[in-house]
Amino acid sequence: MSEGVDSRLRISQTFLAVLVIALFGLIAYKYLPSKGVGKDFTTVPKEFQLNYLPADFNFDIDEQDALAILTNPKRYRREFGQMVYDMNMAILNHTANRMGLSESIKRRLPEEYDKHHEYLRNLYYDDFLSIKDTTSALYQTWYDNGFKNAAQIWYEVAAKYTCYLVNNVMGGLIPMKDGAFYAKGKKVDTPCGIALTEALAPLMKKIEERAAVEDFGRSHGLLQQRVEKVVSELATYEIRDKKGLTKQFQTKVWGFSVSSTDVEITAISILKIGFKLDDYFDIKLNSKSKLVTITLPEPIILSHEVYPKMDRLSIGWLREIKSDDLNKAFNVLREEFRRDALNADAMDKAKVQAREVLNTMMGPLIGSLGSKYKMRVMFEEGDPTPKEFLPKDRFNQDLPQ
Numbered sequence: 001m002s003e004g005v006d007s008r009l010r011i012s013q014t015f016l017a018v019l020v021i022a023l024f025g026l027i028a029y030k031y032l033p034s035k036g037v038g039k040d041f042t043t044v045p046k047e048f049q050l051n052y053l054p055a056d057f058n059f060d061i062d063e064q065d066a067l068a069i070l071t072n073p074k075r076y077r078r079e080f081g082q083m084v085y086d087m088n089m090a091i092l093n094h095t096a097n098r099m100g101l102s103e104s105i106k107r108r109l110p111e112e113y114d115k116h117h118e119y120l121r122n123l124y125y126d127d128f129l130s131i132k133d134t135t136s137a138l139y140q141t142w143y144d145n146g147f148k149n150a151a152q153i154w155y156e157v158a159a160k161y162t163c164y165l166v167n168n169v170m171g172g173l174i175p176m177k178d179g180a181f182y183a184k185g186k187k188v189d190t191p192c193g194i195a196l197t198e199a200l201a202p203l204m205k206k207i208e209e210r211a212a213v214e215d216f217g218r219s220h221g222l223l224q225q226r227v228e229k230v231v232s233e234l235a236t237y238e239i240r241d242k243k244g245l246t247k248q249f250q251t252k253v254w255g256f257s258v259s260s261t262d263v264e265i266t267a268i269s270i271l272k273i274g275f276k277l278d279d280y281f282d283i284k285l286n287s288k289s290k291l292v293t294i295t296l297p298e299p300i301i302l303s304h305e306v307y308p309k310m311d312r313l314s315i316g317w318l319r320e321i322k323s324d325d326l327n328k329a330f331n332v333l334r335e336e337f338r339r340d341a342l343n344a345d346a347m348d349k350a351k352v353q354a355r356e357v358l359n360t361m362m363g364p365l366i367g368s369l370g371s372k373y374k375m376r377v378m379f380e381e382g383d384p385t386p387k388e389f390l391p392k393d394r395f396n397q398d399l400p401q
Contacts, residue, residue, distance in 0.1 A: 235274035
């Protein structure tokens with residue numbers, strides 16, 4: 001009997017000793033520096049090692065100027081490109097500081113970024129304009145959303161290219177092995193993660209906070225007196241549409257929903273697209289080629305009427321409806337109407353119709369010049385009325401009426 005107990009005891013002791021030895025071996029393999037030179041034993045070369053250091057993101061930006069540029073990017077195209085440059089360099093410098101790069105490498109950052117700035121500036125600008133409806137400034141201001149909308153779109157565009165920017169610029173400055181490097185230190189993160197969370201996000205938070213203040217002031221001072229002005233427009237395309245929106249607002253106590261309010265809103269939209277002739281309208285006659293060229297500005301949304309209607313309103317016993325809830329719902333519907341119109345080739349259709357209208361209007365007049373005369377309709381690309389850049393207070397402009 002005692003022999004059986006001793007045998008089991010020896011087996012247990014042996015198993016425990018093997019377990020302890022294996023544990024020490026695992027710790028030694030994981031934490032002790034590697035000195036082996038075997039064929040299958042590899043080490044990370046020293047030139048691929050980075051020591052991450054703590055660093056604060058510092059970037060002085062005039063939020064008011066930035067918002068003025070973002071709400072009128074066509075007019076301030078040059079300043080838009082400069083803002084892209086300043087922001088990206090600040091992000092790159094912060095990332096370099098966090099990665100503990102040497103001063104000699106950091107001095108090469110501007111030169112390396114210059115290789116990418118030209119096309120990145122155009123990508124930022126084109127993407128920003130493709131998302132932002134630049135003809136909706138008046139409506140956005142009325143709904144307390146003009147500057148905030150511009151800031152949100154800027155964040156969306158910048159976040160899209162930040163990782164590409166950091167990876168390509170840093171890849172040209174530090175040696176990597178198969179696209180990777182070894183990093184150690186506190187708060188170790190990828191360069192992309194550092195750029196997004198520690199640089200871009202705090203910067204955009206400052207801009208959005210300023211946007212909220214500006215939106216409030218602009219909305220309340222939007223129209224203090226009746227405005228009458230002469231306009232010259234050629235509307236060639238109209239879109240009528242209907243959309244609906246259902247919203248539910250809940251009141252929760254300790255994480256449990258105790259009351260809910262349901263709102264259902266429908267709206268019809270009448271949107272007209274055409275040309276502001278008081279911005280640009282040009283007629284040129286070439287007697288040699290027998291050609292009359294009429295140039296119009298690029299088409300824009302000339303007017304947009306939205307008529308919302310409350311179809312259902314069920315108010316819970318603990319959830320009241322605030323004016324801001326309805327205003328946001330109305331603005332969401334208005335934005336969707338405009339987005340659908342811009343995505344439906346409405347601008348191209350307006351151009352086609354403009355050629356037909358001008359042919360009908362100007363055809364007899366051109367025909368009176370001679371049977372060989374032809375008419376050509378062209379469209380001015382970009383901002384049809386480039387304005388001269390003004391001094392520092394150039395951004396303190398009145399909103400378009």
